[in-house]
Amino acid sequence: MRLLVVEDNGPLRKEIVKLLADDYDVDSAENGEDALYLAEQNIYDALVLDIMLPGMDGFKVTQSLREKNIDTPIIFLTARDALDDRVKGLNLGGDDYIVKPFQNQELQARLSAILRRSSPMTLNHTFCYKGIEIDDKRKQVTVDGEILPFTTKQYDLLEYLIQNADQILTRDQIFDRIWGFDSDTTVGIVEVYIHQLRKKLKKYGYEADIQTVRGIGYMLSDK
Structure with a gap:
């Protein structure tokens, strides 16, 4: 399965890619414009998407994808923890929301959960x-x-x-x-x-x- 990790913090982006690379094929982007271009190819099983991105933020990326009927599952990854932001992200079409700092096991578990919901994979993989x-x-x-x-x-x-x-x-x-x-x-x-x-x-x-x-x-x- 193939994922796209979008995070403008270079060290954190590399850490997430390294964490997920053992189980998935992982691509990455550091800004919203590149993320949108890659995701519009409709080749990813899920996106791990930071909200606070330079230029086009994660909300705008998500809105644009959903308007194009691209329903790739999205986990928002952000330092924002306000209820309004969480609600906005989910209403725009996001599937889950993780607040930084986070535990690696939490990201892995949440990612596995949305992939199970969105793919035809059975419980025995x-x-x-x-x-x-x-x-x-x-x-x-x-x-x-x-x-x-x-x-x-x-x-x-x-x-x-x-x-x-x-x-x-x-x-x-x-x-x-x-x-x-x-x-x-x-x-x-x-x-x-x-x-x-x-x-x-x-x-x-x-x-x-x-x-x-x-x-x-x-x-x-x-x-």
Whole structure:
């Protein structure tokens, strides 16, 4: 799963990234404008968002995302502890609120909670789509009871499709999520890996569920 940490305090930002990096893929930004640009790519599972940012603050970032129907879960991280600020943040579409200074365990627990609420992950850390089951801890794929070998990128792509089942994902969204903005390859690699997934799943009758949305991207769905 991939997170975006937005904090203008450099040492604190690095500390949070280091804390979360063992369990998640973590990107970071130090101001609201960069945060908004990254979050608009719609590739994150959650945002840890400071409110007091230079330029565009965390409230404005959240408001802009929600107006664009980007519903990525957001945990506000701020030194503000006034009730009015907490209420404003939640009313704008935030999911939780942590006041600095905080304990690392609290941030981890609150983050895990909103990810459980917003993702199809089960209590035993698996993602499921029909007869396909992904074990997020073991990085293992089981299809109709049979364990299948997957490369890292194949696994990441299948997981991303399952996390967003019945939603259209553009080629750029998939590329940015799986390969990253600074990849040396091109967006054409997405089609290659989609073909590989379909080939692996054909035996089980799931290849048709990876649908091509002409001119846009792909969607995992049986509709």
